[in-house]
Amino acid sequence: MDLAALGDCLGTSSCLIFQTVGGLKIGLLMFLVASGLTLIFGVLGVINFAHGSFYMLGAYLAWQTMALTDNFYLAVLAAALGVGLFGVLFERGFMSRVYRGDVLVQILLCYAFILILDDLVIIVWGEEFLSSLGIPDAFHRPPLFVGGAIVPVFHLFIIGFSTLVAVALWLFMTRTKWGKITRAAEQNPLMVSALGINTSLLFAGIFALGSLLAGLGGALAASERSISSGMGFSVVLESFIVTVIGGMGSIGGAFVAALLIGMTRSFGAIGFPLFTDGLMFVLMCLVLVLRPQGLMGRSGG
Amino acid sequence: MKHETFLKDVAIGIGVVLLLALLFQVITDPGIHDLIIKTCIFGLFALSLNLLVGYLGLVAFGHATGFATGAYVFGLLMQTGTWTIPAAMGVAVVAAAALAAVIGAFCIRAREIYFAFLTLAFQMILYSAIISFVSLTGGDQGLMGGYPKPPFLGIDLSRPFDYYLFVCGVTVICVILLRQVIQSPFGYALRMIRDNHERSYFLGIQVKLYQWIAFVIASALAAVSGVMMSLFVTGAFPNFAYWSMSAEPLFMILLGGMQTFLGPLLGAFILQLLNDLVTEHTRYYGLVLGLVILFFILGLRRGLLDVVWDKVSDRRRKAGTVRPASPVTGDAEARERS
Amino acid sequence: MTSSHDGISRRSVLKGASAAAAAATFGFPAIVRAQSATSIKLGIPTILSGRVAQLGISSTNAVKMAVDEFNAAGGLDGRMIELLIRDTKAKPEEAARVVRDFINSEGVDVVFNCEASSASFAVQEVVREAGTFCTHCCSETSSLSADPAIHSENSFRFARQGIHDAVASATYAAEMGKKKGIKKWMAVSPDYAYGRDSVEQFFNVLQQVDPEAEIVGYGWPKLFEPDYTQIITQVLQKQPDAVYSALWGGDLVSFIDQGALYGLFSGIEFFGINLADYTTMSAVRELPEGLHSGTRYIAAFPDTEANHAFDAAYHERWGDHPTNWAWQSAAGIDFLIAAIKETGSTDSGALAEAMRGMKRPSPFGADGTLTMRAEDQTVVNYALGWGTTVPKEPFLIDIASTDWSTVYEFETAWKKSQGYI
């Protein structure tokens, strides 16, 4: 523990900017993935424990597209759509069969997919890790210097893009017909089916959207992270923590929680360098014990 | 009258231990011995978890907390070189129970998926602690360098037969105890809570207290299996506390069946066998295991022993000689319907 | 990606050249099966699945090459080596079970251990009890051989060691420090035993050879950490002259890629002990100029015909380059076969006796030879050095090799400080 260092950091503008921008980037990337998890939980009431593997799949698909086309944006798009499609197949073919089963069956079904996907990517892409996608040419420029801190241009892009996605999600949920139906389904699924809305279609759609977000997160993260089998697990745990802290099913909550975790990691790395992971779990336990519905969740969950 | 069934269980238990001892002499392949040992260790681990999952309806995803605590406390005590095996074992189990008492007090406040992941979160904190507390735990390398296994009561656990019989015996004792818990009035109260916790409150059953006690008992038994595992490897390793160690007994429960008392034990056997056979032939063990799980979830829809039991009771039901559900097993269909 | 998977099956390996040889000897291939009854059995526990599968596979690849050659040459008076390779999924308790199974059920003559550290200790416990002959080919943790408490008469380590590397790194770093005026050091290393030991031993030796070296900070990402942003920003703020890192594989690649976005390597000298590795080097997107690396396995070092030949043969058969684990396993199997030939037996006591102090020509030796040091039964005098990385083959240039007499000197001091001698 090094609280003095943390204090020093909070007192200098360069350190503050350094850690804040870093925390924002980490947090927003986390939000992309976690928002998918929380969206699916909100409507379908299941935790897609295989969500991290979807993230991994996104990274691999992006890498493959990149290898074929050498176009970063196309790679990200292909990963998002590809994983979205995979999500639909997963939901229709497997998950929808266990909605009425108990939690154990749902967890194990997802876990089976974690195992299968981890091996499948090895069979297809080999057991060696793959290099990152690299950043698009437009961002190949020296980093900016802001108040004594260094800020990579590409991080600004990630921050901007993720924020855009967050805003788009928010607009979708509040301004569109399907968004309203989604929120209604979170409150009362029976009512939605009573209204004559095809819930199977709705569920598949939500799963597609949630998976798409995981794929998108995976592809974007792969721009600067190496890709390997098993990379999804730490991600699903983090996403779950974000989901719990924010309130299961709450997109806004996930946004706040992801930023909170991002900042915890960023500043925690200075104050508690060896316990940043533990810190996340402690935070989650605190929330579960003190406010089980999460920061922005509805009560009674 | 009251003790008759317990004595019957004890008699069966003694019979099983004798049979296993005989098996050791008849089948001399140590690979089979190891298979039985690991089935016992993991079987007890899974059975203890099933007290929560099957009999109480609490899906705990952090059951390895007890397992790892048992293994580490035992291993650390043995490494001092001054402890006897039974004493160290006792302390390890009590330590795990005490830890479970604290963790359980928090976890039982949460329901369903929250409970599952809260137990997982506590386990991951333990894992982080084991990894970071290098001076005590050896960090990621685990408790290395082995420890002496001083003989007690004429039992020398460094001899294969002694260790084999020790594991079999301890497992059988724990299974009898667990069966006693399940068949006791307390065990029935657990079933009532699983079926309908709301109604249980209004019958005067303090639901949370019962859940907490069951949580502590299950963790203590998990610690026993952890101790036996520590003896198997003469050490303890952080992956005992890793999340995947908690997933294993859930598989076993799924494979063997959660409605039948010994289902998880069968599940442990299947998983060990699967592990041994599959890893000999392919390194895509995960793929195979994943497909097996899918088959059980979507194809069979319950564990193997449950299937067998349902078949048997179906036939007897048709013959009109048996009531629809055994008090031991509950009834899977009825539970699905509810 | 490229290796064949046939070697995984229980009793495979007597194939290809060896099968041809057997057929030539006995007239028909069916005899291969019967022959295996008297074969020399090697049980290999290793990691074939998960994130580090590549390492385990490369280990077994190297072993298969030597074994096929041995069998093709007629084995030991017709006794062929049979390989039993099992995936232990990097779990120590699984390694213990597999090794017990090897010894008790399969009756292996030798446990050829290709496990990482913690599983190696579990394997050591089993073979120590059973008395089986064992070679550890992958664990770099010094205490495995240095600590007398876990010593076994029949266990030999064929792997580089943390303390040796630390001496090599520190002497090189001190020299570079003088040349480039490096005073302030920082460490970025994975938060597990290997990463911590590596840093501790490096700084320990560094401060002895360069008393002016100052340590300004540590960054401890966890193993398999995907995102290094918070570590990188810390480094930038501490402004050290140089960073020492024991990161490896995909983690190291991610760190370099992410650090490059910040221009991290333009003002800071980077010393990555595990960088010059074929897999890693070919995965880094854009390698910054002038990074320093230790030698893991690289065909360019030692720059000898024998070493290039090994790389070429490996590449031809497996379509890939050897890894650090591959050369260590190759050395292990070479010594083992030599011991088998020398004693004409597979008795563990006899093999151990032959092994102790054995010195053999080897592509991986510092002076063309490797020595199995008798006192602690670990390999020494392997090629050890540091150089500067370049983005293309040979990947590492200006390599300075380490003087083993210096290594011995510091190693002895270290052993004393640990209470091992």
Place this chain on the structure above:
Amino acid sequence: MLKLENVHKAFGGVIAVDHVTLDFAPGSLSAIIGPNGAGKTTLFNLISGRIKPDGGRVVLDGEDIAGVHATEIVRRGIGRAFQVASIFPTLTVSEALTGAVLSHRRRTLTLAGRFHRSGLDERVSEIMTLTGLEAQADTLSANLSHGDQKLLDIALAIALEPKLLLLDEPTAGMGPDERWLMIERVQALWRTGGMTLIFIEHDMDIVFKIAQTIRVLKYGAVLAEGPPAAIRENPEVIEAYLGAPAEETAS
């Protein structure tokens, strides 16, 4: 024996029970009626400890039990059955009742000894006879008919030998003949058990036939109380409640 004094409960601004003061005499049989949403079930939940009142006192035999935990209230002698039969699907009738009897005798925390019907058999058979469930002793609760499930729910409460029994619409979801059978059993239980009984009921014929006193709730407040004859004549009740009996009784 049970007094409600100024009991108040609101759910996020919506008043469910509005300063209710009621007195139930020992051994009485009273009905609570009122339109849907009048706060009847909420009142039961407040008495039985399922929820805590925002204000007021719930006095049982001179002791305030407001805010006391449900299990403790059960121990003090209040049993209840639910509008939707609340039973244990995977237990047989006799097992469930054995569990309830064991709980009443505070033996469910016992780890020693077996869960045995012997020894308890007498009491369990007695309850089954009282409730007419003898024939179903070994039937799985989930497989019982709707009416029997309601009976079992009541039987579970009876097993606790309550001083005060709360029945929430014992005849809900039953056909006309079944209703009368049920209500006769309830009446018989009350007579033999010597307990105080309060029940919520929508069927006015039943209410007026068997209740000694009737309390009418509306919007959470007590609109009227008194013997059936008085209630029948009460103009406020007629206007507010009986004025539209067809819809209400049908619901």
